[in-house]
Structures are given as C-alpha cells and as structure tokens.
Amino acid sequence: MKALAPLVQSGDLAPIDAEFGGLLARRAASKLTSIEETRFLGFAAAMLSAERARGNSCLELRSLAGAASPWKDGVGAALPDLDAWRALLLRSGVCGDGKAPMPLVVEGARLYLYRYHAAECRLANAIRTRVRQPHLERTPADSSCALFRTLFPAPADGATDWQAVSAAAALRGALTVITGGPGTGKTTTVARILALLLHENPTLQIALAAPTGKAATRLVESIRGSVDSLPVEEALRRRMPTTSRTLHRLLGYQPWNDTFAHRADAPLAEDVVIVDEASMVDVLMMDALFAALRPKTRLILLGDRDQLASVDTGYVLGDLCRAAEGCGQVHGDALARWFGALSGCTLDAHRDATPERDAVVRLVKSYRFEKQPGIGGLAECVRRGSAAGALAVLADAARPDATRREATRSAAELLAPMSNAVNDYLAAETPEQALDRFDAFRVLCALRDGHAGVAGLNEQIERWLRMRGIPTRARWYEGRPVLVTANDQATGLFNGDVGVTTISGGQARVWFRDGNGNPRAVAPARLPAHETAWAMTVHKAQGSEFGQVVLVLPDEDTRVLTRELLYTGVTRARTSVDIVGDTELLRLAIERATVRASGLAARLMA
Numbered sequence: 001m002k003a004l005a006p007l008v009q010s011g012d013l014a015p016i017d018a019e020f021g022g023l024l025a026r027r028a029a030s031k032l033t034s035i036e037e038t039r040f041l042g043f044a045a046a047m048l049s050a051e052r053a054r055g056n057s058c059l060e061l062r063s064l065a066g067a068a069s070p071w072k073d074g075v076g077a078a079l080p081d082l083d084a085w086r087a088l089l090l091r092s093g094v095c096g097d098g099k100a101p102m103p104l105v106v107e108g109a110r111l112y113l114y115r116y117h118a119a120e121c122r123l124a125n126a127i128r129t130r131v132r133q134p135h136l137e138r139t140p141a142d143s144s145c146a147l148f149r150t151l152f153p154a155p156a157d158g159a160t161d162w163q164a165v166s167a168a169a170a171l172r173g174a175l176t177v178i179t180g181g182p183g184t185g186k187t188t189t190v191a192r193i194l195a196l197l198l199h200e201n202p203t204l205q206i207a208l209a210a211p212t213g214k215a216a217t218r219l220v221e222s223i224r225g226s227v228d229s230l231p232v233e234e235a236l237r238r239r240m241p242t243t244s245r246t247l248h249r250l251l252g253y254q255p256w257n258d259t260f261a262h263r264a265d266a267p268l269a270e271d272v273v274i275v276d277e278a279s280m281v282d283v284l285m286m287d288a289l290f291a292a293l294r295p296k297t298r299l300i301l302l303g304d305r306d307q308l309a310s311v312d313t314g315y316v317l318g319d320l321c322r323a324a325e326g327c328g329q330v331h332g333d334a335l336a337r338w339f340g341a342l343s344g345c346t347l348d349a350h351r352d353a354t355p356e357r358d359a360v361v362r363l364v365k366s367y368r369f370e371k372q373p374g375i376g377g378l379a380e381c382v383r384r385g386s387a388a389g390a391l392a393v394l395a396d397a398a399r400p401d402a403t404r405r406e407a408t409r410s411a412a413e414l415l416a417p418m419s420n421a422v423n424d425y426l427a428a429e430t431p432e433q434a435l436d437r438f439d440a441f442r443v444l445c446a447l448r449d450g451h452a453g454v455a456g457l458n459e460q461i462e463r464w465l466r467m468r469g470i471p472t473r474a475r476w477y478e479g480r481p482v483l484v485t486a487n488d489q490a491t492g493l494f495n496g497d498v499g500v501t502t503i504s505g506g507q508a509r510v511w512f513r514d515g516n517g518n519p520r521a522v523a524p525a526r527l528p529a530h531e532t533a534w535a536m537t538v539h540k541a542q543g544s545e546f547g548q549v550v551l552v553l554p555d556e557d558t559r560v561l562t563r564e565l566l567y568t569g570v571t572r573a574r575t576s577v578d579i580v581g582d583t584e585l586l587r588l589a590i591e592r593a594t595v596r597a598s599g600l601a602a603r604l605m606a
Helices: 004-009 015-031 035-053 084-089 114-131 143-151 164-172 186-200 214-227 234-238 247-250 283-291 316-324 335-345 355-360 374-383 385-396 410-426 431-438 454-467 564-572 582-590 600-605
Strands: 103-109 110-115 175-180 206-210 270-274 298-303 360-363 402-405 439-443 480-484 500-503 506-513 520-522 531-534 536-537 548-551 573-582
Touching: 004 015, 004 035, 015 035, 035 084, 035 103, 035 110, 035 520, 103 114, 110 114, 114 175, 114 283, 114 355, 114 600, 143 164, 143 186, 143 335, 164 175, 164 186, 164 335, 164 355, 175 186, 175 316, 175 355, 186 206, 186 214, 186 234, 186 270, 186 298, 206 214, 206 247, 247 283, 298 316, 316 360, 316 600, 335 506, 355 360, 355 374, 374 385, 374 402, 374 564, 374 573, 385 402, 385 582, 410 439, 410 454, 410 548, 410 564, 431 500, 431 506, 431 520, 439 454, 454 531, 454 536, 506 531, 548 564, 564 573, 564 582
Parallel strands: 175 298, 175 360, 206 270, 270 298, 402 573, 439 536, 439 548, 548 573
Antiparallel strands: 103 110, 480 500, 480 531, 500 506, 506 520
16 A cells, blocks of 8 residues: 555554555455545554554554544545544444454454454453352361461561462452562462362362463472472372473464364363463463363462563453452452451451452562662662652662663673673583573563664674683584574473573583473474574563573663563562663653553453
C-alpha cells in the first residue's frame, strides 16, 4: 500500500506491517466507498500489526481517532473520529465483532487480530470461572491447621503475614496469584503450600513449570532448598516434587502444527500446577495453559508484576494484578474466615470484595537484599518511578553494592568490577564448577545491536580475552558461554538455557544443567539456535540470578529503555549491580513506564 510507504521510511511501521495493511485494504476495497476509507482501514490494520509486534494485544483506536492523517497528498486530511472509524471497519468485510472468524475484531475502542481477541476472551472467562469455583473451599482439618501454624507461626508484632495469607488463598482456591519482588519468599511459600497439600492428600500429582528452562531449573532448586528446612516428617519431604519443566514441555508443544498435545479434550493429569516467572507468559501461552487444566486442578502463578512483561503479546500477570486492585484494596470475608481458621490470626476484610481480589496476594517484605541495601533501595526507587531517589542511592558511598559510572568503550574498564569472577570462571576445572562460576557474574544490556548491545559487547569482551592470551577467534573455544534462543524437544534445550563450552581432545562439548541441576553435555552440532552469552539482554536474563551484574545502558534513548527493564536488570543481581551509562538516560528510563494495550483487566472487572 503506497500510502503507508512514508511510515515505513520513518520507522513507524515495519515493512510487514505495511504489507498486512495493504492486503486487508485490497480485500476491503469493494465494500468501502472511497480511497479515503480504504486508506483508513489499511492504516488501522498496519498500526495494529505494529502494536502487536510491540507486545500490545490490541490497538486503542481512541488514541488515533481524529488526529492528522500520516499522508500529505490531500486525500484524508484527518483520521476519522471513533464512531466513523468503527462503522467503516464493521462494513469492510474484513472486521467483525468477534462472534465469527474474521481477520480483525473491533470491540468498543479496541481493534484486535481475531486470534488475540479470541484468546483474551477465553482467558478472561477461564479466570472468572476458576476464581469463582466453590468446590475447593471446606472446613480445614485440625491436623491441617496445626501444620499451617507450624509452617506459618503468628508474627510476634501482630502484623499480617502475607506469605501465610497467600498460602491460605492457595489452599482455598482453584487459582491463586502470588506476586512480589525478589526475595519476598514466593518459592519458599510455595514449598510450604505443597507440604500442606501433600499432608492432606499424599497422592496428589504436582507439576512445576516456568516459561524458560533456566527459570524452571531455578524453581525446583529453590523448592529443594526450602524443603530441607521445613519442620515436617521425612516421608512428606520425599513426596515433594523434584523436577520441573518448561511450559512448552508441560503442555506437549507440537512445532509441526503449532499446537499442544494437552488441551481441553486432552487435559493435564496433574492435580496442582505451579508456574514461576508468570510475568514472562504471554496471552496465547496462558490461554493454552488454562485450556489444558481440568476444572479441579489448582493453578498457582508466581511472579513479580513490576518486572518486564512477556516478550510476546500481552501482560497477563499485570492485568490480573490490576484487575484485583481495581476490585478493592482489601480481601473478602470468606478468605478472612478461612485464613482465621487455618492460622488463628485475623485479616482485614470487606464483605463486598470480589473473588478476583481474593485470588491475588502481594508479598511486600523482601529478605533477599537485607545485606545489600544498595540493590534493594535502588530497585524500590526504580519500581516507584523515583529517578531522584535512584540517583541518590547510586551516589551513596555507604551503599557500595549499587553504583553507576559513565559509558566506556573499553572492555577492560567495563569488566573491572567483575574481573576476579571472570578469572575464576576461566580457571574452572569441571563443567559443574564452570556452570556455577558463570552464574557469579553477567553483563546485561537493553539492546541486541549496536556498540552497547549484545553483539557489540560480546565482540568487545572476546577481543579483550584475546589480548589476555585466550584464543576466541574459533567458533568453539574453551569457556565460550552459550545462550539457547529456540526450543528444541530433541535435545531437551529451550529458549533461555545457558551452557558453557569445554574442549577435550580437540572435541567441543557444551554443558547445560538438566532438570535435576546436574551437568549434561551436548555436541555443538546438535544445538538449536544459539549465541555467545558473555553479554545478554535483560529480557533473556529474566528468570535468572547472578552474583555481580554490570548493566549497560544504550548510547542513545530508545523506547525499550523503561522502568520495568531497569528494575528487572537491577534485581538480577545478588551481591552488586553496576550501571554503566548516562545519567539523563537513566532518568528517562525510570520515568518511562510500560503500558500495554489489553482488554483483559477490564473484562475481569466487568
């Protein structure tokens, strides 16, 4: 569509967006009355395609209605108002109300692709149905109450223990969302929830899952670590789950037809499904997950709503949390009574609170950064959007675990804070040692391309290693870290898995951790799509933790540089974070919050 060419040239649209808009404009031309109307339809379709690529579930027509048109040839001086635009879309023959399959769906002021509208509607219905199921609520047994009070003793100061509240909600409902920042005890709480559930029913089938292989491994490792300290019998400990899977593997992804083996007519057998890092799950995957659950299966979602949204379309966890907050700040009487029976404690409640409100519990106290006040303080300032507060933390010599310095083009200077950790990694004597030591540091960045992106930083670091006598020109060299960027059932490797390379007898092997945390070797020729991982994007690091983090800001401002990206990057660090970049860019990022267009929260509050 020639009218869209200037928008492609300016970068507002990708070529594929313009092609999509042109295709629908041609299909609708016979149903519309003028070139002007055809252009309006093509423009809306192209903009919708662009918004989907940015992670938005829909296009908010109201944001464009009545604005000046993007073309300057005199045809259509202004875009139509909302009512006129909706009317021409509905008579175009390519847009409907969602009741029958058509390329586009218009609903109120939102324009969707049919696939995403259908998924959002199904998901909203599934969530509402699940949170309103009464069959799991019952009078708790005395032995369950006793164990609950052992696992969650009443706070001495009388404060509300939100971990205990979230556990009570999970024991009561078919859907529970436990959200909170790093170190607030989400997986610790889940370990206790599992102990309570298995105490009541030792035969429960339980699945642990996460969007990426790395996050799935971390989930089961965290639960294992928590189980060891639980005040429960050894027999109960042995029944706790010891493996985890990616969501793709859990649902049986079939790449040849882009479907899942488990769905409504072939549901999962598990009685309990727990998904960590739920902020990374897009609307299509979440729709598939809900569809694969039996009505009585408990689903527990864990995640930090302030982290980056999914790379793909939508932000289901954020929408769920917004919907819960929109239904009131206080939980309901039913949850309060249930919590009181289990714990012997009280919970502020309101009789008009909705089931959606009771399904979402936020953990507020972080234990992880008690010894790293700089990381914790910086993360909180970024989360609240306080640029002044964040800069004050970074300038505070009393908090050396969070620092900032100006951009550098020297890899030696860039890596200076973590040079000892890099040396330890390169000196590793076993694959297991190398995997452990590589997690002690990481260079994170916002972009893939450019000097301050993944490609440029990996090249700089490899050049620096060569200057130190470490050969890095060969494709496979000793110590080369590798990030898997595609899912591959054959090798059991998935997007986000990180491995390390060893060379023995002239043969390269790349080592990854299996579902039990043990190293396993894969020949380079068998690897799915992958890349060098001395540096990686914050998106790819989501779901991981590293000892020291160097977070590199881009050279110039970009729309991906947001509050959520910074918060996610900062909170990947366990012991120190060093931000490298311009102060003004940092300020702009902290003040720029991500807002994804979606109708899910509104549907849940309707």
